[in-house]
Amino acid sequence: MSRYAHVAYCDDIRPELNGKMSLMGLYSDTMLIPSLPTTLPKLGIVVTAKTSSDEPFAGFEIHVAMGDQLLAELVVSEEEYLSTVRHTVQDPANHYVQAQFLISPLRVDHPGEIAVRFKSGEWEYNCNGLKIELAPEGSLQR
Template identity: 40%
Template structure:
C-alpha cells in the first residue's frame, strides 16, 4: 500500500503526556464528539495530535496548521520542511526499504479552553498552499435526563 494523496488526521484527547523512550500517552481519547454538562464551560485541558501524510512524489515543503473552533483560530503553527541546500529527501529508510509516504506530527495542548457555544473543533492544514481538512470534534451539551427517563436506573 502506498500513499498517493496528502492528508491530515487529528486525535483529540483530555491530556497528552510525554514519556521516556520517545513515547507519548494520550489520555481520554475522543471519538468524534465531546459531551459537556453545560455551555458555556471551561475545559481544564484539551490535547490534539495532528498527523500529516504526503506521498514521496509530493512531499510537503511548507506546512501551516491551524486549530479552529468554528471560524475562530485557537492556535497555529508553521514549519519549513524543505531539505537544506544540497540535501535531498530520503526515499528509503536505513534498512533500504522504500518509504510509502512522509509523516509529520504536531501537538497542541490547550489549558484551559473556554467553550462558549456548541460547535466543531477542526484542524486545517495548509501544505504548500493546498488546504487539507481533518476530522473534527463536535462539542455539544449532554442531554439532561429526567427521573422519568427509562434510561435512568431506579434504585
C-alpha cells in the same frame, strides 16, 4: 500522489519513555459537555499528515479553530520541514508530519466544533473535527 491528514483529540498528552506519547481521554467525534458555558482545563490535539517521498510537503501550516476563534497555529517553512523530515524503516517511501497542541484552558460558551486545517503549498485539507455538544440531562457521570 497520496496524501492525508488526521487528528486525534484528547484530554491530555503525556510524554512516555523511548519517545512515545500517551493520549489520555481520547474522543471519537463528539465531546459531551454537562453544562454551558464551561472552561475545560485542557484539550490535546495531535495532527498527523502523510505524503509520498516523491511529492514532499512544501512546508506546511496547521490552523486550529473553534468557530471564528483561532485556538492555535503552526507554520513551518519548506526549509525547516526538509531539515527535519524522517523516514520510517517500515515505510521509507513516505514522509510523516506530527504536531501536538495543548490548548489550556479552553473556554466553551456554546455548542460548536473544533476544526483543523492542514495546508502545504496548493494542497489544503480540512481534517476531522471535534463536535462539542451539550449532554442530555443525567447522561454523564460526575
